[in-house]
Amino acid sequence: VCTLALEMGHEVALQATELEALRIASQLHDVGKIGVRDDVLLKPGKLTPDEWAEMKAHAIHGERIIKETFLSNGAEVATIVRHHHEAFDGSGYPDGLAGSEIPQSCRILLVIDAYDAMTTGRPYHKARSHFETLDILNGEAGTKLDPDIVAVFSKVVATSSARIS
Secondary structure, three states: OHHHHHHHHHHOOOOHHHHHHHHHHHHHOOHHHHHOOHHHHOOOOOOOHHHHHHHHOHHHHHHHHHHOOOOOOHHHHHHHHHHOOOOOOOOOOOOOOOHHHOOHHHHHHHHHHHHHHHHOOEOOEOOOOHHHHHHHHHHHEOOOEOHHHHHHHHHHHHOOOOOOO
């Protein structure tokens, strides 16, 4: 995730301070899952509405954790952590931001996190191939995902050392 975040950040010409915040956030974006019960995190089946609410709260937990650190850019990192599940069409969480309301680094991390989640085996699904995952990401471009970020990601991941085979 971090490798792809840095590659994407360079490709879209993030400033050095933005790139550093994205680097740290890419490593800590799911730290808030420490506040989610293991039986929810590791559940092999569909989550109940209450379990899904608990899972979604990890973004807010993560923001709070990051704000308590001594990071000089903690506010920027916390913002990325909070909003890394906001969807381009406004259907994401925790705040329902849409389009350009979502900071660019968050839109980047959402695509990378989705790629990582789909290409890594989880209790609730098997790992998908690179090409299968790209098809899904392209299908979500314009709804869940920023279409411009998906296009850049497709270009970057094609030659990335972090690409899944």
